[in-house]
Amino acid sequence: MLIIKNLHATIQDEKQKTKSILRGINLHVKAGEVHAIMGPNGSGKSTLANILAGREDYQVTQGEILLDGQNIMELAPEARATAGLFLAFQYPVEIPGVNNMYFLKAAVNSVRKHNQLPPLDAMDFLTLIKSKMKEVGMDEKFLSRAVNEGFSGGEKKRNEILQMLMLEPKLAILDETDSGLDIDALQSVAKGVNSMRDPKRSIVVVTHYQRLLSYIVPDVVHVMVKGQIIKSGGKELALELEEKGYGWLNENVG
């Protein structure tokens, strides 16, 4: 599903100095698998998630990203989305003046158009979205609000998961979706994600803590430090990290 080959990326910092963030990432996520990418702050996890979604603030200097065999490096963010890639944002953006339902409908119908499906009419859309909102424990009143405007941290994250359920991506990347969530919100977010598990779909969970992985149990856990994946293993690796922290791994990084 997702193959990343020797990915290098840099960013210009405030002083216009070039800083290397990703230093040769290799990753292979097969269809049906859930992978977790863990690592300390500043290791490049979120950068990787954003580069996958097509954010242009970074310069990719080397490497390849293949989604379902297709090189997506040259694709615009919207083309990646319609090709089936979904990023649940760490910090969902508030967009005053844009109605949440209007936004969700525009998104769903863009993806449908790409898949040569007719747009959903208002009634079908409403029925569908109401059932999905129930799944993530979101009040219907959020439909008539502006996108994320004045939403609490938990409501924003539920809104991300709602979008994922509506768009049914092939590859979902969850960037620190657990940050700022109380236990109730964490459970309903996890429930939403787990309902998406499917032999034809891959999920990449980017997280700092093991906590979320008790609810979304991964097949593979990767540890990312200083822009490189330095260790991969099964779900037990997450527990080991929880116990020992990241310090003991740093010795392995040059």
Added chain:
Amino acid sequence: MSAVLTMSTWLESAFVSGRSIMQPSWLQAFREQQFDKFLQRGLPTRKEEWWKYTNVAFLEKTSFRLPIIVKPKKIHSTLDSSISLVFINGQYSHEMSNTSLLPSDVILSPLSLAIEQHEDLVKPYLLQELDGKKHPFTYLNSAFIGEGVFLHVPENCVVPSPIHLLFLNTEQNDFITYPRNIIVAQEKAQVTIIEEHTANQAFNYFTNVVTELHAHSNAHLSYFKLQNEHHTATHIANVKVQQQQDSHVNTFFIDCGSRLAREDLTIHFHERHAECHMKGLYLLEHDDQHVDNHIFVDHAAPHCSSTMLYKGILDKKSQAVFNGKVYAHAGAKQTNAQQSNHNLLLSRTAEVNTKPELEIYEEDVKCVHGATVGQLNEDALFYLRARGVEKEEALTILTHAFIEEVMHNIADPSIRNYIQQRVRAYASL
């Protein structure tokens, strides 16, 4: 090659040749007096505070002709209106106008005809001294009064649909028109007016328009001004609103055309409990495009309230000027005034000069003002795109979101539709 004429030379010859023996003598005298006043006053310069950011010196070196009369095959307006008066290059077109749905006691006619048929009614409005010193183009307009609209809505009369005044400039270049509109809503009358200026195959022309609105007590008057002139045109307008007790006026200015547009709007509250809500939207897309909104709200009576909400989106090297001034006289107790101006810059080279101003001589007032200039939220753009929304569509969505506040409460669907089309055309560039 002919020598460059100075403004007063070409004006003088146009003024002499434009004189008509059909006009009553009082009008001839008025026009001559106004012409002299303009020549004495001269064009405004940037040394004057009221004209600081808008340079009209180029008019000194530009020669405009009076237009010839043309008959276009079709008119171009996206507005669907049942009552309309149409002017082609400043001349009234009877064939293209439609007044059949007008209530029978309403007078709606070209100004020249109104002077002929309702001289006593029109004369006092026409001879009112306007603010030519501040806005000398008004002297010029009075001197050349060509054509325009006279609308008189009698007491208690409710005009059922908006009245569309269409000024179409077409098939000619380098000409000048001087439309003059007088709109009177008598006690408890209700009316909506749309004044639209647009062009089709006309370049480098100059519209110098003056519109006077009179809202008598308890009248409800809505005025929409749609300026969509050709992007080589000059559009200079002066709109004066006179409000009596308990009158209620809404104004909405949308400016998307012209190379240089200057919109002056003055609200005079003469009596208590009058209300005026002003909104504006400017959408600029050309390198040398310049739109200037100057608004003056004269709170001369107590218990009046005014709100002002103007928003602008600027691209390329365009420039916008906003100056909104609220003046509260001593004794204008319980004045309530709000002003805000928000700008969205789509390029690094666009420029905004914004200045909300308050001048207050009364303690018992509530006045607030604010202005912002900002850029498009790149994070919001990426967020929409990351959900599969095409970049163009995302820009359109964000542009609509920015102006949503201004669009709020526009009840008439044809006007809403018109504005949305303009915004869509703008955002999809």
